[in-house]
Amino acid sequence: MKNFILSCAVSIALLPATGWAQEDAASAFANRDFATAKALWLSEAADGSAEAMLGLGLLADRGFGQPRDFDVAFDWYLQAASLGLAEAQFNVAIMLDAGLGRRRDVEEAQIWYTRAALRDHARAQYNLGLLYETGDGITSNPALATYWFGKAAQTVPAAAQKEVAQVTASRRVAAPHVTFDNVGTSQVELVWNADPNATATHLVEVIEPPRFDENYDAPTISVSTVASGILDLNGLQTTDAIWRVVNLASDDTDYAAADWSSNQGIEPPRGRVTLISDPAVKSMENAARVFASALRQAGYWVQITDEVSTQSDNFYVSYGYASDQQLAQAVAEFLPSTEQITPAKQLLRSMQPGEVVVNLGAFR
Amino acid sequence: MKNLPIKSLMLTLGLFASPVALTAQEASQTTTSVVEEAEEAPWLKVYFASGSATVSADQAATLDRAVRTFREGDPFVMIVAGGADKVGDPTANLGLSLQRATAVATALTNRGIPIERLQVLGRGNSELQVATPDGVAEEENRVVEISWR
Numbered sequence: 001m002k003n004f005i006l007s008c009a010v011s012i013a014l015l016p017a018t019g020w021a022q023e024d025a026a027s028a029f030a031n032r033d034f035a036t037a038k039a040l041w042l043s044e045a046a047d048g049s050a051e052a053m054l055g056l057g058l059l060a061d062r063g064f065g066q067p068r069d070f071d072v073a074f075d076w077y078l079q080a081a082s083l084g085l086a087e088a089q090f091n092v093a094i095m096l097d098a099g100l101g102r103r104r105d106v107e108e109a110q111i112w113y114t115r116a117a118l119r120d121h122a123r124a125q126y127n128l129g130l131l132y133e134t135g136d137g138i139t140s141n142p143a144l145a146t147y148w149f150g151k152a153a154q155t156v157p158a159a160a161q162k163e164v165a166q167v168t169a170s171r172r173v174a175a176p177h178v179t180f181d182n183v184g185t186s187q188v189e190l191v192w193n194a195d196p197n198a199t200a201t202h203l204v205e206v207i208e209p210p211r212f213d214e215n216y217d218a219p220t221i222s223v224s225t226v227a228s229g230i231l232d233l234n235g236l237q238t239t240d241a242i243w244r245v246v247n248l249a250s251d252d253t254d255y256a257a258a259d260w261s262s263n264q265g266i267e268p269p270r271g272r273v274t275l276i277s278d279p280a281v282k283s284m285e286n287a288a289r290v291f292a293s294a295l296r297q298a299g300y301w302v303q304i305t306d307e308v309s310t311q312s313d314n315f316y317v318s319y320g321y322a323s324d325q326q327l328a329q330a331v332a333e334f335l336p337s338t339e340q341i342t343p344a345k346q347l348l349r350s351m352q353p354g355e356v357v358v359n360l361g362a363f364r
Numbered sequence: 365m366k367n368l369p370i371k372s373l374m375l376t377l378g379l380f381a382s383p384v385a386l387t388a389q390e391a392s393q394t395t396t397s398v399v400e401e402a403e404e405a406p407w408l409k410v411y412f413a414s415g416s417a418t419v420s421a422d423q424a425a426t427l428d429r430a431v432r433t434f435r436e437g438d439p440f441v442m443i444v445a446g447g448a449d450k451v452g453d454p455t456a457n458l459g460l461s462l463q464r465a466t467a468v469a470t471a472l473t474n475r476g477i478p479i480e481r482l483q484v485l486g487r488g489n490s491e492l493q494v495a496t497p498d499g500v501a502e503e504e505n506r507v508v509e510i511s512w513r
Binding site: 029030054057058061062064087088090091094095097098100122123126127130134152155156157158159 | 425428431432433434435436437438439440471474475476477513
């Protein structure tokens with residue numbers, strides 16, 4: 001009996017040393033068998049596992065089972081981060097922010113903090129708040145600091161206690177600076193920097209362009225946010241899309257937009273024009289087609305509709321935002337008139353920045 | 365970071381007992397490499413008023429710097445080591461140094477650092493930043509050092 005107990009004890013004691021029952025890299029790592037962990041993670045990383053890449057980054061970062069190497073660590077973190085793993089995105093941001101093994105690059109750090117923050121990584125949200133609060137290496141932005149501290153507040157008590165002094169001067173619209181975009185069929189992710197004096201609301205539009213002489217559609221994604229990025233994991237049905245980020249005035253009277261972007265080199269519209277026509281009036285319908293054709297040839301997107309907005313006054317040409325006055329004037333020059341057309345500013349329901357409404361029924 | 369785990373008078377709180385046991389095991393297995401690995405960014409120092417274990421508001425920036433270097437992942441341990449100057453009784457100073465370290469550890473967990481990643485220790489009057497005779501008030505010694513490995 002004594003021998004039996006002894007042999008059991010010896011067997012149990014030997015188990016960890018022989019590596020028995022180490023099913024995966026994580027348990028090998030936990031048992032400090034770094035060689036096994038590395039071999040398993042290398043194999044999984046080759047199959048595209050972001051978690052394995054993060055593990056390989058940690059091994060190099062800490063110097064477990066190998067010399068410490070920030071460059072190797074960063075490369076693995078970056079690979080995992082590019083696959084969307086928030087912890088790896090956070091580590092990439094930290095190494096860039098602290099300048100570990102490389103020159104400090106706060107603008108890049110901000111992108112990676114934001115990408116992790118958009119995936120609800122609370123420490124990334126807090127650190128991003130700190131960056132925007134202190135303006136350490138970037139332009140400080142109290143509104144964005146407050147936003148990201150607010151997101152982190154539930155899990156990071158220090159974030160809940162932050163009181164960031166806000167810009168008291170009047171806000172204006174300023175085109176956002178888009179620093180990262182990944183608009184694909186599996187996801188839509190955008191990161192931007194806002195001017196510190198800009199108003200708080202940003203509108204993101206992702207639109208599939210109209211084919212040939214079809215009507216243009218409403219944006220596939222139209223998100224209004226006070227954040228400095230969006231992440232939509234529902235993706236799109238097509239890789240054919242154009243997108244932009246727009247800063248909106250707080251009273252919705254004006255905007256400033258970043259340039260349109262696309263994957264396929266799609267020509268952005270000069271503007272979007274809604275032609276309201278009454279199909280029962282044959283001549284009006286024909287005129288609508290003629291104007292639509294001319295506008296499309298000039299680079300505008302056009303839709304012809306018979307829906308008269310009940311909000312609208314009976315203006316011939318109208319636009320919703322102050323910055324679109326010139327656009328509306330340019331559209332008006334395609335239209336018949338015996339005298340100078342003066343476009344009217346009226347924000348109709350569902351009107352987008354850069355959209356002009358022409359009510360052919362109001363032609364005199 | 366030289367000889368830190370071995371020479372310092374290490375006190376651990378019940379709160380931190382389990383993670384510290386884990387890191388102690390880690391240290392015993394990799395004593396040499398731990399010492400060599402430890403150098404990273406400059407150490408961060410949080411200063412205290414005489415006799416006080418309260419983290420003052422003007423030290424917040426230092427704590428925020430600490431969380432901007434601490435990466436995600438199990439292997440990273442933040443070491444929070446408290447000290448005291450040589451004013452007063454050495455035993456009381458040992459307790460004070462641990463209280464200071466604990467205060468900093470709490471401030472770090474408030475900033476999102478998981479508690480199990482922290483190793484908290486009080487050095488009392490050992491390993492002083494500035495060697496002084498007894499009874500000398502020295503600001504550099506009223507400090508909690510934050511380092512990581």
